[in-house]
Amino acid sequence: xxxxxxxxxxxxxxxxxxxxxxxxxxxxxxxxxxxxxxxxxxxxxxxxxxxxxxxxxxxxxxxxxxxxxxxxxxxxxxxxxxxxxxxxxxxxxxxxxxxxxxxxxxxxxxxxxxxxxxxxxxxxxxxxxxxxxxxxxxxxxxxxxxxxxxxxxxxxxxxxxxxxxxxxxxxxxxxxxxxxxxxxxxxxxxxxxxxxxxxxxxxxxxxxxxxxxxxxxxxxxxxxxxxxxxxxxxxxxxxxxxxxxxxxxxxxxxxxxxxxxxxxxxxxxxxxxxxxxxxxxxxxxxxxxxxxxxxxxxxxxxxxxxxxxxxxxxxxxxxxxxxxxxxxxxxxxxxxxxxxxxxxxxxxxxxxxxxxxxxxxx
Numbered sequence: 404x405x406x407x408x409x410x411x412x413x414x415x416x417x418x419x420x421x422x423x424x425x426x427x428x429x430x431x432x433x434x435x436x437x438x439x440x441x442x443x444x445x446x447x448x449x450x451x452x453x454x455x456x457x458x459x460x461x462x463x464x465x466x467x468x469x470x471x472x473x474x475x476x477x478x479x480x481x482x483x484x485x486x487x488x489x490x491x492x493x494x495x496x497x498x499x500x501x502x503x504x505x506x507x508x509x510x511x512x513x514x515x516x517x518x519x520x521x522x523x524x525x526x527x528x529x530x531x532x533x534x535x536x537x538x539x540x541x542x543x544x545x546x547x548x549x550x551x552x553x554x555x556x557x558x559x560x561x562x563x564x565x566x567x568x569x570x571x572x573x574x575x576x577x578x579x580x581x582x583x584x585x586x587x588x589x590x591x592x593x594x595x596x597x598x599x600x601x602x603x604x605x606x607x608x609x610x611x612x613x614x615x616x617x618x619x620x621x622x623x624x625x626x627x628x629x630x631x632x633x634x635x636x637x638x639x640x641x642x643x644x645x646x647x648x649x650x651x652x653x654x655x656x657x658x659x660x661x662x663x664x665x666x667x668x669x670x671x672x673x674x675x676x677x678x679x680x681x682x683x684x685x686x687x688x689x690x691x692x693x694x695x696x697x698x699x700x701x702x703x704x705x706x707x708x709x710x711x712x713x714x715x716x717x718x719x720x721x722x723x724x725x726x727x728x729x730x731x732x733x734x735x736x737x738x739x740x741x742x743x744x745x746x747x748x749x750x751x752x753x754x755x756x757x758x759x760x761x762x763x764x765x
Contacts, residue, residue, distance in 0.1 A: 404492055404519075405469040409445035411716040418701050419721045423728045431457040458482050465490060465727065472497060472577070473570045479505045479737075488515040488727050493580050495740035497572035499748050499765045502741040509737050517723050517733045518740035520584040522652055524718040526710065527673050529697040530690075531656070531663050532589055539677065541660030546590050546629070546637035548582040551651035555604070555623065555643040562607040562617030573747055574621030576600060579641040580743045581652055584735055587742065589656065591633045597759045598627035598750030603644050627750045662687075671709035 412427050427447045432438035435452035442450035451457055458466055458481045466482035468475055468491040476496040482489045489509065495502045495518055509516045522528065534540060564570040571577065587593060603623040606616040626640035645651060652667035664674040664687065674687040692699050693706025698718050702710055726733040735743075745765040753760040 405441070406445065407713055407716050408467055408469055408490075408720070409447070410713050411720040413446055414713075415717050415720045415724065418717055421721065421724050421728065423724065425720075425724060428462050429457050429460055454478060455481065458485050458487065463487060465723070468492060471564055471570055472572055476501045476505055480508055483508045483512050483514055486512065486514065489737075490517045490519070490723055491737075491740070492519040493584075493740065493743075494572060494577055494747070495737060495744055497568075499741065499745045502737070502744040506737040506741045515723075515727050515733055516737040517719070517726070518735045518737065518743075519719065520581060520735050520740075520743075521712075521715040521719045522581050522667060523585055523588045523735070524698075524715040524722070525667075525670055526692050526696045526699045527665055527670060528585065528588065530692070531665060531673060533697075534663055534675070535589060535656065535658070539661060539675075540656065540658030540663060541678075543590050543631075543633065543635045543656060543658050545635060545657040546586050546631070546654060547657075548586055548637065548654040549640050549651055550578050550582040551640065551642045551645035551648040552578070553642075553644060553646050553648050556646045558604045559608065561610045562619075566607065566617065566619045566621060568620045571621060573751065574602070574619075574623060574625075575641045575643040576622050576625040576747055576750060578643065579625060579639060579750070580747060582639055582641065582654065583743050583746050584739070585652075585654060586629070586631075586637065586639065587739070588735075589654075590635055590637070591631050592742070593629045593746050593762060594632050595630040595759055595761045596627045596746060596749045596753055598625060598753040600625045600751065600754045625750060625754075627753065670711075671707075 412425055416425055429449045430438055430442040430447040431451050431454040432441050438450035438452050457463060465488045468478050470478060472494055475491055479489050479491055600622040601624050602619050605619050607619060609615045609617050623644045624642035629637045629639055650667045655664045661677040671692045673690050675690055676687045691707045694700035694704055702714055725731055745762050748765045749760040749762050
């Protein structure tokens with residue numbers, strides 16, 4: 404993730420020509436030696452083996468957090484206390500209470516914040532937002548979303564920090580944050596959930612201890628029913644053991660006058676259906692992204708060539724830089740990250756207690 408951010412800082416000025424110069428001033432790693440290596444590879448001016456020194460450095464205006472999940476809170480609070488703007492990868496923290504703490508600290512300090520929900524930066528997502536807001540598919544009735552992958556489908560893959568709650572928090576449910584954010588971006592706030600979680604592979608080998616296994620402490624797959632403030636309903640599901648799914652972030656939105664379908668594995672196209680088409684011409688049509696769609700033109704002047712994952716990060720960094728330089732609102736900020744974390748916690752509580760849980764309970 405740190406490399407993806409570094410690529411975005413390097414490429415963004417060439418893509419968007421912002422009115423300010425972006426300086427990659429300082430990179431922190433777990434040791435001085437590793438930090439020097441990474442700074443050389445990623446094009447940073449200086450390096451250091453202590454993130455606290457980076458946060459305190461007067462030359463740093465923005466602290467970019469790409470660390471393991473359990474470090475996000477401490478790093479964010481330290482950066483906020485130092486008066487820095489903060490760009491943090493998801494999840495914001497490991498609990499809604501901690502996320503609220505860093506959110507309120509940032510708001511009190513009047514610093515800018517941004518959480519790395521980069522998939523909503525895809526021009527396809529922005530186009531779908533325009534379609535919904537413009538009433539093209541009518542009133543939204545249902546959102547069906549998934550975020551399925553297979554990066555832990557092999558039971559022989561080793562035990563790691565991602566499988567321990569004190570370091571990672573939720574398991575696949577933590578990845579559900581992206582489709583939660585997408586649902587909230589496109590449809591609005593989720594107000595109530597009914598969830599179910601499952602750990603499929605309960606033990607994994609420990610590489611440093613031959614013959615020994617570690618107990619998996621979080622979920623391999625999860626799904627839930629959701630209700631939105633608008634009155635729409637929906638389903639969300641996620642898995643890290645879904646064989647064959649590499650980036651299965653996909654959704655279908657059904658409205659009173661049409662539907663729209665998207666799949667991140669085919670991230671430069673959408674499928675649109677309209678009930679206003681003649682009855683003998685109705686059917687989903689494929690819309691390829693092109694220069695007429697938000698932000699696509701900055702990368703390519705011709706339709707159908709497609710964008711990639713790192714391009715979404717470039718758009719995200721553009722928004723970060725302009726938000727700070729021109730004092731523009733940023734979204735999803737820490738407050739939005741906190742709202743996503745509340746939904747995740749509500750799904751866990753729903754599973755534990757076997758009932759619908761309102762988000763306001765968290």
